[in-house]
Amino acid sequence: MASSTPSIFRRIEALPIIIVFILLLALFMYLAPEVFLRPFIYTTFISTLPPLIFLALGLTFVIGAGEIDLCFPAIIAFSGFTFAILFKQYDLGWIAVIATLLAGSVIGFLNGVLVAKVGLPSFIATLATQFFWAGMATVLSGGKSYALRGVEKSSVYSVLVGTPFAKPGSYDWISQLSIQGLWTVLAVIFLWFILNRHRFGEHTLFIGDSNAVSRVVGIDVDWEKIKIFTLMGLLSALAALFLTLENKNFFGNQGEGYLLTAIASVLIGGTSIFGGRATIIGTVFGCFIIGMIEAGLVATGLTGAWVRTIEGIVFLVSIIFYFLIDEPQRRAAFFARIGMVRGFGRKRTAG
Amino acid sequence: MAGSSDLAASREETPFEHAIRLEHVEKFFGPIQALRDITLSIGKNEIVGLIGDNGAGKSTLIKVMTGVLAPSSGRIFVRDKEIDLADYSVRMAHDLSIETVYQDKSLADQQPLWRNFFVGRQITNRFGFIDVKREKEVAAEMLLTSIGFRGVGITVDSTVSQLSGGERQGIAIGRAMHYNADVIVLDEPTVALAVKEVRKVLDFIRRIKASGRACVYIEHNLAHVHEVADRLIVLDRGTVVAEIEPKDMTVADLTEYLIQLQQHTA
Numbered sequence: 001m002a003s004s005t006p007s008i009f010r011r012i013e014a015l016p017i018i019i020v021f022i023l024l025l026a027l028f029m030y031l032a033p034e035v036f037l038r039p040f041i042y043t044t045f046i047s048t049l050p051p052l053i054f055l056a057l058g059l060t061f062v063i064g065a066g067e068i069d070l071c072f073p074a075i076i077a078f079s080g081f082t083f084a085i086l087f088k089q090y091d092l093g094w095i096a097v098i099a100t101l102l103a104g105s106v107i108g109f110l111n112g113v114l115v116a117k118v119g120l121p122s123f124i125a126t127l128a129t130q131f132f133w134a135g136m137a138t139v140l141s142g143g144k145s146y147a148l149r150g151v152e153k154s155s156v157y158s159v160l161v162g163t164p165f166a167k168p169g170s171y172d173w174i175s176q177l178s179i180q181g182l183w184t185v186l187a188v189i190f191l192w193f194i195l196n197r198h199r200f201g202e203h204t205l206f207i208g209d210s211n212a213v214s215r216v217v218g219i220d221v222d223w224e225k226i227k228i229f230t231l232m233g234l235l236s237a238l239a240a241l242f243l244t245l246e247n248k249n250f251f252g253n254q255g256e257g258y259l260l261t262a263i264a265s266v267l268i269g270g271t272s273i274f275g276g277r278a279t280i281i282g283t284v285f286g287c288f289i290i291g292m293i294e295a296g297l298v299a300t301g302l303t304g305a306w307v308r309t310i311e312g313i314v315f316l317v318s319i320i321f322y323f324l325i326d327e328p329q330r331r332a333a334f335f336a337r338i339g340m341v342r343g344f345g346r347k348r349t350a351g
Numbered sequence: 352m353a354g355s356s357d358l359a360a361s362r363e364e365t366p367f368e369h370a371i372r373l374e375h376v377e378k379f380f381g382p383i384q385a386l387r388d389i390t391l392s393i394g395k396n397e398i399v400g401l402i403g404d405n406g407a408g409k410s411t412l413i414k415v416m417t418g419v420l421a422p423s424s425g426r427i428f429v430r431d432k433e434i435d436l437a438d439y440s441v442r443m444a445h446d447l448s449i450e451t452v453y454q455d456k457s458l459a460d461q462q463p464l465w466r467n468f469f470v471g472r473q474i475t476n477r478f479g480f481i482d483v484k485r486e487k488e489v490a491a492e493m494l495l496t497s498i499g500f501r502g503v504g505i506t507v508d509s510t511v512s513q514l515s516g517g518e519r520q521g522i523a524i525g526r527a528m529h530y531n532a533d534v535i536v537l538d539e540p541t542v543a544l545a546v547k548e549v550r551k552v553l554d555f556i557r558r559i560k561a562s563g564r565a566c567v568y569i570e571h572n573l574a575h576v577h578e579v580a581d582r583l584i585v586l587d588r589g590t591v592v593a594e595i596e597p598k599d600m601t602v603a604d605l606t607e608y609l610i611q612l613q614q615h616t617a
């Protein structure tokens with residue numbers, strides 16, 4: 001059979017975004033060498049990026065399936081509250097962890113039922129449940145925050161977010177390496193295999209491609225969607241755990257800042273907003289880029305207000321990039337629209 | 352029986368008369384009744400042509416038959432055993448060795464061909480992880496023998512969106528051929544194909560007959576169905592209005608007959 005070698009952009013997953021990441025890193029190293037050429041910023045990333053990465057991993061499946069989840073900030077609030085109260089007031093330790101993951105999964109499951117069985121568009125369904133669960137978390141917590149003083153002595157803390165190489169009195173970067181990094185890497189590898197090598201991942205992408213086609217090839221579309229939203233709920237609860245433990249504090253709106261950054265990370269990474277194509281590696285680098293911009297711009301002396309602006313630009317540029325590079329039909333349509341018609345030279349007809 | 356797998360052989364143990372039988376099947380889409388009181392059967396080794404006007408309900412009928420759509424009422428039997436309609440699904444139809452080429456899209460555009468060949472019944476280990484190497488090998492073999500392919504530039508890693516209409520049709524048919532099912536349902540399989548490729552589809556249907564299996568063949572081109580079908584079922588506005596033995600009629604007579612039928616029922 002004639003074999004055409006696919007371009008290098010197709011052979012290496014998420015190559016464009018990896019290149020952008022390297023360029024951006026080089027830029028920051030040049031602009032703020034005292035920050036980016038020393039290890040501490042990277043050890044800080046290891047303990048601050050995991051919640052974003054967990055959320056973005058879940059969203060990669062949701063968006064890959066052609067759906068969206070806006071509820072996860074509320075899942076963080078509600079499951080984070082579950083953890084804080086069970087851990088602090090009832091002193092339940094690991095049981096609190098399990099209850100937290102369960103709470104997140106159940107909320108995700110209910111979202112899935114609303115989308116798959118009731119048939120609501122996921123945008124509407126999860127917008128509504130986002131209000132509901134955030135409201136519940138506020139009502140139940142009375143709007144209070146929970147400081148988890150002394151949490152670092154618990155096994156929950158040391159297993160999930162501890163610093164295994166820490167030695168008393170030592171402040172070098174190795175002693176600051178957080179074990180969260182390990183859990184995150186394992187989750188990334190595991191979910192990469194699920195998306196690319198497991199039946200569930202294949203079904204996710206087929207559903208994102210077309211619900212109708214997925215049905216006729218024998219995929220149980222409703223059930224798979226419920227599983228996808230449940231996974232999102234579980235990963236949001238994990239994000240809540242890491243966030244709450246790392247901050248040693250729970251507060252009701254700790255998840256809100258992630259709504260747009262997590263979605264942006266996934267799309268910057270190259271997962272298609274229309275579903276059907278998704279990349280775990282791209283998502284991870286998308287998270288790196290978002291995290292680096294947040295830290296880097298501040299380090300280069302720009303104010304926090306600029307961070308969002310620059311993020312917006314990076315987001316927009318990358319979306320346009322994928323439109324033009326990855327999808328020849330859209331590229332053609334785009335050039336046609338801006339009047340650069342090549343080929344048949346058909347005139348644009350009015351109306 | 353040529354080319355039967357172990358699975359097919361074990362199915363042979365209990366003898367049966369009809370591959371598929373429908374009794375009093377009705378299908379409503381909201382207030383629209385697409386199928387009314389359909390009773391028909393497909394013999395164990397019979398090629399049945401299903402013909403009728405656009406919108407007569409042919410595609411709806413085979414979708415009910417193959418688990419895509421649940422009937423509003425009625426009963427379905429496969430190999431003379433009644434199916435519990437609450438459980439009936441495409442996957443179950445696959446398990447019962449019923450393979451279908453649907454008229455509308457049945458390939459996912461952005462996914463590679465090898466995934467399209469196997470989706471819904473992947474080759475996996477017991478944890479559900481796909482054996483990618485094996486799937487690609489089998490898919491490459493299928494691609495070589497697929498109808499409508501000249502083997503230029505298309506590999507198993509190509510996405511469906513890169514294919515022409517005829518190539519897509521060829522892939523869908525190739526997939527059905529591969530699974531070597533006892534009942535093969537084809538909904539207008541030749542529409543997008545060039546003349547030479549249409550011949551191959553008709554040859555394929557003849558091989559189904561020769562190997563002792565059954566086929567339901569929906570086709571607007573009367574010459575084609577007439578050539579291969581043992582029996583023709585005529586559908587009109589959701590009901591069966593006639594059953595014809597093609598050997599009793601020439602294509603011209605058949606055409607005349609159908610035109611007459613339209614005028615009577617109009």
Ligand SMILES: Nc1ncnc2c1ncn2[C@@H]1O[C@H](COP(=O)(O)OP(=O)(O)OP(=O)(O)O)[C@@H](O)[C@H]1O
Nearest residue numbers: 380383385403404405406407408409410411412454
């Ligand atoms: N999902 C659906 N929802 C509503 N109505 C439908 C649906 N599918 C089919 N119909 C209606 O049912 C009737 C039968 O359609 P069907 O597709 O079975 O016709 P057909 O005989 O296959 O026609 P053709 O030869 O054009 O393919 C049509 O009136 C069609 O509009």
Ligand SMILES: [Mg+2]
Nearest residue numbers: 409410411454
């Ligand atoms: Mg049809």
